[in-house]
Amino acid sequence: MNYAVILAGGVGSRFWPFSRELEPKQFMKIIGQESLLQSLIKRLRGLVIPKNTYIITNNIYFYELLSQIKGYGIPEENIILEPQGKNTAPAIGVCARLISLKDKHAVLVVLPADHYIKNLPDFRKAIKAAIAAAKDNLLVTIGIKPAKPSTAYGYIKIKNKKVEVKEKKSTKYYQVNKFLEKPSLVKAKAYLKDKRYYWNSGMFIWKASVFLEEVSKYLPGLYRQLASVKSKDDINRIWPRLKPISVDYGIMERSKRIALIPASFYWTDLGSWDALAEVFPKDSKGNVLQGDTFNLGSRGICVFSKGNRLISTIGVKDIVIADTPDALLVCGRDKTQEVKNLVRALKNSNRKEHLAHLTERRPWGSFTILQESFGFKIKLIEITAHKRLSLQRHKKRAEHWVVVSGQAKVTTGNKTKTINSNESIFIPRGIKHRLQNPLGIPLKIVEVQTGNYLAEDDIERFADDFKR
Amino acid sequence: MNYAVILAGGVGSRFWPFSRELEPKQFMKIIGQESLLQSLIKRLRGLVIPKNTYIITNNIYFYELLSQIKGYGIPEENIILEPQGKNTAPAIGVCARLISLKDKHAVLVVLPADHYIKNLPDFRKAIKAAIAAAKDNLLVTIGIKPAKPSTAYGYIKIKNKKVEVKEKKSTKYYQVNKFLEKPSLVKAKAYLKDKRYYWNSGMFIWKASVFLEEVSKYLPGLYRQLASVKSKDDINRIWPRLKPISVDYGIMERSKRIALIPASFYWTDLGSWDALAEVFPKDSKGNVLQGDTFNLGSRGICVFSKGNRLISTIGVKDIVIADTPDALLVCGRDKTQEVKNLVRALKNSNRKEHLAHLTERRPWGSFTILQESFGFKIKLIEITAHKRLSLQRHKKRAEHWVVVSGQAKVTTGNKTKTINSNESIFIPRGIKHRLQNPLGIPLKIVEVQTGNYLAEDDIERFADDFKR
Secondary structure, eight states, X not given: OEEXXXXXXXXXXXXXXXXXXXXXGGGSOOSTTSOHHHHHHHHXXXXXXXXXXXXXXXXXXXXXXXXXXXXXXXXXXXXXXXXXXXXXXXXXXXXXXXXXXXXXXXXXXXXXXXXXXXXXXXXXXXXXXXHHHHTTTOEEEEEEOOSSOOSSSOEEEEEEEEEEOSSOTTOEEEEEEEEEOSOOHHHHHHHHHSTTEEEEEEEEEEEHHHHHHHXXXXXXHHHHHHHTOOSGGGHHHHGXXXXXXXXXXXXXXXXXXXXXXXXXXXXXXXXXXXXXXXXSOOOTTSOEEOSSEXXXXXXXXXXXXXXXXXXXXXXXXXXXXXXXXXXXXXXXXGGGGGHHHHHHHHHHTTOSTTTOOSEEEETTEEEEEEEEETTEEXXXXXXXXXXXXXXXXXXXXXXXXXXXXSEEEEEXXXXXXXXXXXXXXXXXXXXXXXXXXXXXXXXXXXXXXXXXXXXXXXXXXXXXXXXX | OEEEEEEOOOOOGGGTTTSBTTBOGGGSOOSTXXXXXXXXXXXXXXXXXXXXXXXXXXXXXXXXXXXXXXXXXXXGGGEEEESSOOOHHHXXXXXXXXXXXXXXXXXXXXXXXTOEEEOHHHHHHHHHHHHHHHTTSOEEEEEEOOSSOOSSSOEEEEEEEEEEOSSOTXXXXXXXXXXXXXXXXXXXXXXHHSXXXXXXXXXXXXXXXXXXXXXHHHOHHHHHHHHTOOSGGGHHHHGGGOOOOOHIIIIITTOSOEEEEEEOSEEEOOOSHHHHHXXXXXXXXXXXXXXXXXXXXXXXXXXXXXXSSEEEEESXXXXXXXXXXXXXXXXXXXXXXXXXHHHHHHHHTTOSTTTOOSEEEETTEEEEEEEEETTEEEEEEEEOTTOBOOEEEOSSOEEEEEEEESEEEEEETTEEEXXXXXOEEEEOTTOOEEEEOOSXXXXXXXXXXXXXXXXXXXXXXXXXTTOO
């Protein structure tokens, strides 16, 4: 049976300020109405059934992931949570182990959740060929024909001859000579001219058993830990002992049985704002102008807007502008690789913009901070149909709620009241309360908090549907 | 007696998005805690007494101006309101006429409200010398020694010889050869090398009577209208008949009795974002970084922030970033003269960002739109001590008010209630109501409007302290 292993644990700081530590790239709707993860799940149709699709991510993304996979038929038990990121080898390893416990003959299609692909039929053809090759007990990787001398990707050098798959002679693969790290521009230019070089797409296809064999050979420490795993419950036990290591460095650069299936589809890992610009339509001056923009005479600029504001540009060249309600980035197009350094610097400066958006998602919906000022804070709260917040109490703040759409069921102390649209209720400081959306439509509430201390940590929970 | 005539009617679209049609540059706190107008008023101390200081502006700026001059001792009756902008000749003309009706021998110091000057003692010295020269029945202008080959300023060419003022031999002025319009760069470079060229600062000093004589000679149509003015009430009558014309073009370029007093102080008309950059301190890479900024490796950039957001920059060069809550400008430093074209384009596109900020001032205080969405709108309203809004009614919206600081006296229908901080009140649709701040401290209210039509024009006023 074929299985998908989707790697969805990335932090994706390169798309800051659109991505945040708590809202990484794979969950973002970068292009169109689906997130990158959702697009990937749809791409898998006809290759792997949803029941066999596994997703591994960091446990802080659990509720986000749950809401993202809703309606795609992937069982909740297929979500595998890492207590912390340990890079790809442990992540793929633990998935391979768990799946092989169920199905000894499992073939895994390992895919990063945050890449962008065009040309679906060619994608499926390549994966099918890779699955066929994986049955010859190979570690199969999808190689992308370089379209430019990129210094942002790892490369794979093939041996020249094509080899036929044993059981399916019509499918051919290349044996791999070696894996190469991100090259200098000079080398990348040479690789571009030489037909033997491919981009390493990070898509891998192999039998779980074959991969675990290779892990036992090249990463015996990891293998020992994986061998002790009997169920998902064991992850928390073994995880702290694992060394972070990538599958490329740990396995692919060493294994002797690697095959490459060349891909003919468009692929990008969306590794930077500049890479993102590539997939958007441009005007006659090479500008990507997304959102509410007004431009006079600029060239080669890329404007991406998540804010609610007009972005106007006059006579600027080759820059990226990425705007959100609490943080703006203006960056040279040749410097977008440095965004991750900026994010690190923000983190080290004890700021908060690297962490979350002003709109923060919660398992019950989301809230947006509209104003924070001395003595008060204003939030717009949206509660998903039929969801409720925890029964809670605040020591230091009172709350006024005005229902602006939908209907709220509000418990304060021992009483429960229905508050309709255009009605309001006051929650005094120190009173236990609970907010619930009893209807099948979203509930929107404007909350005005008052008090001298208004941080999120002033909350005491007594009962919670989400076990927080 | 000496009088000041402050020209405060400019629209100042060159500082968009900081300046707006309803909040022009002269009222902005560009540098420090005073607006450009307030700095000018302070500069006049010791030259002209507040009782003799007149300010002419567009009537839409009346309440703004009133709040700006509070505490400076300028009588309200010295505010002269233009029904619409007709450029400087009619504005100065009507002030000269009104002042000369009171004082035949008045000497006027005519100053634009939106310029920036450093070195106060030298400014006063120059104005005093100009006043002395004006007594010789001359039209005196202050000339600025060019510091660079600017193409943004008009120039004045002097005759070489210095002339002594009759009654005050120690004061000398230059006779003027001619006024020159904004030059090409080639010409500006030539002017910079030639000692006979000065920048035209737009500061003029003359007897009201002498100026009116010159108006009668060179702008007889304007003179006829001015001669019919007996009081401020006549302005509305004559104004529609006047042709817009600048004093430079209408008088200065033609008059035969012009004198120039050279200034030694630093002056800029702050005519563009780039000009503004000049007056701010720079880091070692030539960056002006005002507000909440985070920069990696940029050079020669100018960041100005009125928003509440982090502005981060990576590896950009020679651009201006000006950020406000509803509009962002990113502009090449060599293109800042084009901002006015952008503003015109916005206006022609029926947008609203050229007109006002999200925070709008009112005679009773201000409000800020925090969120506008389908079916509701959230505002933060600030009411100045002891002020009250009009008695009003809305046909299409209800309002929830939460007092977050201060105290409100609220009339709804026939009842008046005191609402304290952390209390709220509901104003149903169609009910007459009035909001008042009874205390000597500011009152802050969060207003949540609900309804299907939430525009400002849904207001019926029954009584108003501000006669709107």
